[in-house]
Amino acid sequence: MSLYCTKLFRIQNPLLSLIQITSFSLPLIRASTLTTRASLSSQSNMVKAIRVHQLGGPQVLKWEDVEIGEPKEGEVRVKNKAIGINFIDVYFRKGVYKAPSLPFTPGMEAVGVVTAVGAGLTGRQVGDLVAYAGQPMGSYAEEQILPANKVVPVPPSIDPVIAASVMLKGMTAQFLLRRCFKVEPGHTILVHAAAGGVGSLLCQWGNALGATVIGTVSSKEKAGQAKEDGCHHTIIYTEDDFVTRVNEITSGNGVDVVYDSVGKDTFEGSLACLKLRGYMVSFGQSSGSPDPIPLSAIATKSLFLTRPTLMQYVVTRDELLEAAGELFANVASGVLKVRVNHTYPLSEAAKAHEDLEGRKTSGSAVLIP
Numbered sequence: 001m002s003l004y005c006t007k008l009f010r011i012q013n014p015l016l017s018l019i020q021i022t023s024f025s026l027p028l029i030r031a032s033t034l035t036t037r038a039s040l041s042s043q044s045n046m047v048k049a050i051r052v053h054q055l056g057g058p059q060v061l062k063w064e065d066v067e068i069g070e071p072k073e074g075e076v077r078v079k080n081k082a083i084g085i086n087f088i089d090v091y092f093r094k095g096v097y098k099a100p101s102l103p104f105t106p107g108m109e110a111v112g113v114v115t116a117v118g119a120g121l122t123g124r125q126v127g128d129l130v131a132y133a134g135q136p137m138g139s140y141a142e143e144q145i146l147p148a149n150k151v152v153p154v155p156p157s158i159d160p161v162i163a164a165s166v167m168l169k170g171m172t173a174q175f176l177l178r179r180c181f182k183v184e185p186g187h188t189i190l191v192h193a194a195a196g197g198v199g200s201l202l203c204q205w206g207n208a209l210g211a212t213v214i215g216t217v218s219s220k221e222k223a224g225q226a227k228e229d230g231c232h233h234t235i236i237y238t239e240d241d242f243v244t245r246v247n248e249i250t251s252g253n254g255v256d257v258v259y260d261s262v263g264k265d266t267f268e269g270s271l272a273c274l275k276l277r278g279y280m281v282s283f284g285q286s287s288g289s290p291d292p293i294p295l296s297a298i299a300t301k302s303l304f305l306t307r308p309t310l311m312q313y314v315v316t317r318d319e320l321l322e323a324a325g326e327l328f329a330n331v332a333s334g335v336l337k338v339r340v341n342h343t344y345p346l347s348e349a350a351k352a353h354e355d356l357e358g359r360k361t362s363g364s365a366v367l368i369p
Contacts, residue, residue: 045067045068045069046065046066046067046068047065047066047068047141047142047143048063048064048065048066048141048142048346048347048369049063049064049065049066049105049138049140049141049142050062050063050064050105050106050107050140050141050346050349051064051066051103051104051105052092052093052099052102052103052104052105052106053102053103054102055093055094055095055102056093056094057094058093058349058350058351058353058354058357059350060093061093061106061140061349061350061353063346063347063349066105066141068141068143068144068145069145070116071116071117071118071121071145072118072119072145073118073119073120073121074118074121074147074148074149075117075118075121075145075146075147075148076114076116076117076118076121076124076130076145076146076148076151077114077115077116077117077143077144077145077146078110078112078113078114078115078130078143078144078145078146078151079112079113079115079142079143080110080111080112080139080141080142080143080144080369081110081111081112081113081129081160081161081164081368081369082110082111082112082160082161082163082164082165082366082367082368082369083107083109083110083139083140083164083346083366083367083368083369084107084108084109084110084133084139084164084165084166084167084168084169084364084366084367085344085349085352085353085356085364085365085366085367086108086109086168086169086197087261087284087286087356088108088168088284089106089107089108089140089353090353090356090357091285092104092106092137093106093353096285096289099137100137104137104138105137105138105139105140105141105144106137106138106139106140106349107137107138107139107140107141107367108133108134108135108137108139108168109131109132109133109134109139109164109167109168110131110132110139110144110164111129111130111131111154111160111161111163111164111167112129112130112143112144112160113127113128113129113130114126114127114128114129114130115143117148118148121148123148124148124151128153129153129154129160130151130152130153130154131151131152131153131154131163131164131167131324132146132150132151132152132167133167133168133171133310134150134168134310134311134314135150135311136150140346140349140367141346141369142346142369149317150320152320152321152324154328155328155332157332158328158331158332161340161343161366161368162331162338162340163328164366165197165338165340165364165365165366166201166327166331166336166338166364167324167327168310169197169198169201169364170201170327170331170336170338171310171314171323171324171327172198172283172310173198173201173202173205173327174205174323174326174327175308175310175313175314175323176202176259176281176283176308177202177205177206177209178326179313180281180306180308180313181256181257181279181281183206183209183211183256183257184209184210184211185209185210185211186210186211187210187211187212187256187257188211188212188213188214188250188255188256189202189206189211189212189213189214189255189256189257189258189259190214190215190216190246190255190257190258190259190270190273191203191206191213191214191215191216191231191259192215192216192258192259192260192261192262192266192270193216193217193261193262193286194213194215194216194217194222194226194229194231194234195215195217195218195222195223195225195226195229195362195363196261196361196362196363197363197364197365198261198283198284199215199226199259199261200225200226200229200339200362200363201336201338202259203215203226203229203230203231204229204230204335204336204337205330205335205336206230207229207230207231207232208230208330208335212232212233213230213231213232213233214231214232214233214234214235214246214249214255215229215231215233215234215235216234216235216236216237216242216266217234217235217236217237218236218237218238218359219236219238220236221362222362223236225339225362225363229337233245233249241269242266242269242273243269243272243273246273247273250275253275254273254274254275254276254278255273255274255275255278256274256275256278256279257274257278257279257280257281258270258271258273258274258278258279258280258281259281259283260280260281260282260283260284261283261284261285261286262284262285262286262287263282263284263285263286263287263288263289263290264285264287264288264289264290264291265287265288266287267282267290267291267293268290268291268293270282271293271297271298271303274301274303275301276301276302277301277302277303277304278301278303278304279303279304279305279306280298280303280304280305280306281306281308282305282306282307283307283308283309338363338364339362339363339364340363340364340365340366341361341362341363341364341365342355342361342363342364342365342366343365343366343367343368344365344366344367344368345367345368346367346368346369349367352365352367
């Protein structure tokens with residue numbers, strides 16, 4: 001049976017120093033008193049993982065035994081405690097994004113305990129609680145080998161389930177709001193799927209930055225959540241045309257930026273909602289890839305169009321630590337309230353994907369090994 005639970009985490013202890021994270025010298029949670037860098041003696045080389053042998057629906061996610069080796073130089077072995085679920089996992093499973101090879105293990109974020117470190121590695125120790133998001137793919141597993149420079153320390157005040165649910169989504173929100181288009185007081189922003197994992201964070205963070213937030217959702221229930229998350233105006237797109245409503249809300253002026261993770265169903269409407277020299281930020285395609293558009297479609301209002309991904313915004317170690325540091329600081333201070341509304345056993349990842357694609361989820365969903 002799948003395990004469902006709803007939690008609203010409000011973490012109040014401020015970690016202002018996290019904004020200046022620059023190294024792995026921060027205090028780290030220890031899973032035990034062990035600090036040796038050697039492999040744990042009881043460690044097995046066989047673990048359970050979700051494997052995809054052919055592209056398709058949720059049923060292609062198979063629960064299997066896989067072999068895991070020892071970490072090499074520059075690597076750590078991590079025993080996962082919680083694994084984030086994201087729409088990008090669906091894209092790889094269906095073949096919208098191409099995996100390096102078949103079979104593969106999906107998953108782009110997790111939090112776990114370091115159980116072994118590669119030779120010559122300093123700054124990471126057995127027992128450290130760490131998180132990662134992005135590459136390499138493969139977090140739908142009980143354990144995995146990761147490049148040491150891709151993991152970040154999880155502050156003691158943040159629950160591993162929260163960290164696992166927010167790493168990819170939260171760092172995505174960070175670069176979208178702070179770097180891709182820098183939201184400032186007085187801006188008006190449109191967030192599609194405002195009750196979703198990334199959408200919820202965009203609404204909260206955008207509001208905290210002083211922007212007027214407009215969010216689109218599919219139901220009255222999700223509209224209530226979006227309002228609680230800081231949406232000043234909610235649009236139920238199943239009842240109202242969002243372009244018409246945005247024009248009414250902005251008195252025909254349009255919005256400064258649209259954050260669109262829906263794709264095909266909303267793309268042209270999103271462009272129509274923009275003001276002169278507005279920014280169209282297309283960062284997902286849950287409804288399918290948008291149809292091609294001629295340059296003349298953005299020339300009419302001198303619009304900017306970008307299709308960014310997180311991996312291009314955390315290329316260097318410093319960029320990664322800055323993004324994670326600002327994210328964790330906002331979670332710890334209560335600016336971001338992370339909802340983990342659904343948890344599933346890792347073995348039931350197929351059910352999790354089914355619910356995600358069926359729009360039966362809100363907030364974040366997490367797999368538990």
